[in-house]
Amino acid sequence: MPLLIAPRMHDLGGFTVGRVLPSAQRRSVGPFVFFDHIGPAVLSGDQPVAVRPHPHIGLATVTYLWEGAMMHRDSLGSVQEINPGDVNWMTAGRGIVHSERTPERLRGIDHAFHGLQTWVALPMAHEDTEPTFAHHPKATLPMIEGDGVQLTIVAGHAFGERSPVKVLSDTLYVSIDLADGAELVIPAEHAERALYPVAGELWLDDERLPNQQLAVLDADTLPLLRSVGASRVMLLGGEPLDGPRHVWWNFVSSSKERIEQAKAHWREGRLGQVPGETEFIPLPEK
Template sequence: MSDATAIEMLIDPRERPVGSGTVRRLLPWRRRRMVGPFVFADVMGPETMGPGQGMDVDAHPHIGLSTVTYLLAGRAVHRDSTGAVQTIDPRAVNWMTAGGGVTHTERSHPDDRPVDAEMFGLQTWVALPAESENADARFEHSPADEIPSESGDGVSVRLAVGTGFGLAAPIAGSSPLVLAELDLRGGSVRVEPDHAERAVIAMAGDVFVDGHRLDVVQLAVIEPGSRPVVSGTGTAMVLGGEPVGHRHIWWNFVHSDREVIEDAKARWERQDFPLVPDDSEPWVPLPGS
């Protein structure tokens, strides 16, 4: 990468099967496991699901993390073992904290299955700080009209979670972090070093970081302390935060203690996780079982 930019490295997506569809995975990667506390990032779509099709992610478990779902188009229904049932509309935020254990599903809205339905968005996992890894599971939701935003000449910023760009989101997160959408209409915005680690994902259109064009669904890790300018005509997501330390990752389990992950495997095999009310079957078996 040229010294003229603040880009530390570029990460290209890899296709992965999830539920009834495929996603493009950016994190974790062999050379970069995390950006701040963000340990996982999948881009869903953009795609059109025809009549009779839909998204179905059956009941599956998590520990040691929070899932964050942010859709740019389409909608989905989230259910989890805390009893939460929530339709995720475009630009709303779902934040589910697994702590010591949670089970959840994500499915297309029933009204969307008989018609053509769009799906496009970002799902991330945030590793919890050590003191929260085994806490009780909980669920938070911010409607789209409660997400703080700031507009300038040819660019607007929507802060989904945490703090950044002079804004503070209703969902603060489990540790200092930022997750924001940049709507670029020919303008530019500077990404200040408010957090130790940051990255930019080009979601759609022509997105530039310090003049370097990112491929669509490419992630650029930003040099620590730098102040890059993001510009163009398109959509980008900014994520990052303060590191929480090394984490082991196996399937849907994230934890600082590998033995806790081994215990979670055994618990899921014997179906000893809490159930999702009214949506506990079918459930996803452990990989390799």
Template sequence: MSNTKLIIEERAANIGNFMVGRLLPFRQKRMVGPFIFIDHMGPVCLSDEENMDIAMHPHIGLSTLTFLFEGAVMHRDSLGTEIEITPGAVNWMTAGKGVVHSERTPERLRNSKKMMHGLQIWVALPKAEEQCEPSFAHIPADTIPTWQDQGVQFKLIAGKAFGKESPVPVYSPLYFIELKSNKTKTLSIGGDLFGESALYILEGSITSDGNTYEPKQLLVAKDATLCAFEIAAHSTIYIFGGTPFPEERFIEWNFVASDKAIIEKAKKDWQDNTFPTVPNETLRIPLPPPKRFGG
């Protein structure tokens, strides 16, 4: 990637149950296209006494994309959704004007050792959709476009690219692509991308212009034209990006908006307990003291 603009290292962040590696937002780069938040969860082995238990919490102005490599998460939300996400599938929850959800280890795994590894992503909504009605979509793993090219396995998890379209119901032009290679290959895929673009290395490495980049690094391109790079054998990388919004986005806690007043109202609504609730859930995560996400 000869036009690398910025290299972002994973930074440890505590989400309550365990540490994650935070990629976005970053002090020098708040968003890549519409992507505004990315956490790398794990890999972590939880004992038979340890479980993921993220109680009810709210969102506005964004869609969440959960993509697991290992483990399972039971998703429950204020729309009445109750579904287990497993590796390779996509949970896509659009908060719009407001949704509440919880994320927990499924009952079948709570008393056994289990792995947890995946990506938690927030995609900001276009201004016209920020206050839309909330919705939820679960996309099974076998419906996500997967193909081979140049000896590399591609998977279009969300958006449009390479003449293909993922069934994930996105709201703006974007792409989120997985590349896996068992052999060392040189790739040139820039012509199929647009807007802003970044490359995240999950495992293995890539080499470009004599520089080698390794896991836990996020490479932000100067433009979407990812020039030729070499992907090492046994590597998995993710390329994501899309068309940036014309307006700035503000982010505080779990809230995203183009207007700070919308965030302030959401904060008050959560404190006043006027958000919808998740059926059969009583525990709520309280609004934290003022703090902006950042590098």
């Protein structure tokens, strides 16, 4: 049986977020050091998502939605709405600031909201790279269909296909939908792998996988995934990190000193500003 990690639940007012990485059981899977499952929820029209500008260093943020929409703005001047099936990939590098809000077109309207927000730690050689932002529409992502299985290669490579998303380390990130009775062998080409069942009933070999728990797979195995009824699961992983990472608030680094520097820079307003926005999330006291 794989290692199972149950989420820590957070109520953000109108919707819940389940966090499975980092955890006491596992700090990372491949380059993924943070994994949040948002919803599923119905957001009321008078409770839009409004995440004020906040900073990141040393990581790439990855947003992937199944329902709803989000408006991304950052200190590079990027303004991009993300819709279901698209990918927003923001490389923070030496520092970036961004906000995330419900788009104006959905304000005042009750709507479904469901997706994942993850962080990928950058390799040590790229931790202080120039920040960038990239948007990849759903139609640009490779999709594989057959025998009741639909695979979307969100980032990295898998099943003989490669996503156009530019990654800096070997990455595995695939959205999988299965019809009733469909089966899929999980290949062993990546050193670290995990499954996150989102909906339906899924079995891994002879064990049922609980929904909304991270199942970390043993290396070099070829487990068989089987669906009873329609189901959905995320496959993630890649090469192990090239050293330990410190995670404090929104900062990720191989160096504690670098995180202390980022704290000081945010206090001093030196990490940038989202054009047109004056609000910001202050540095936590602890």
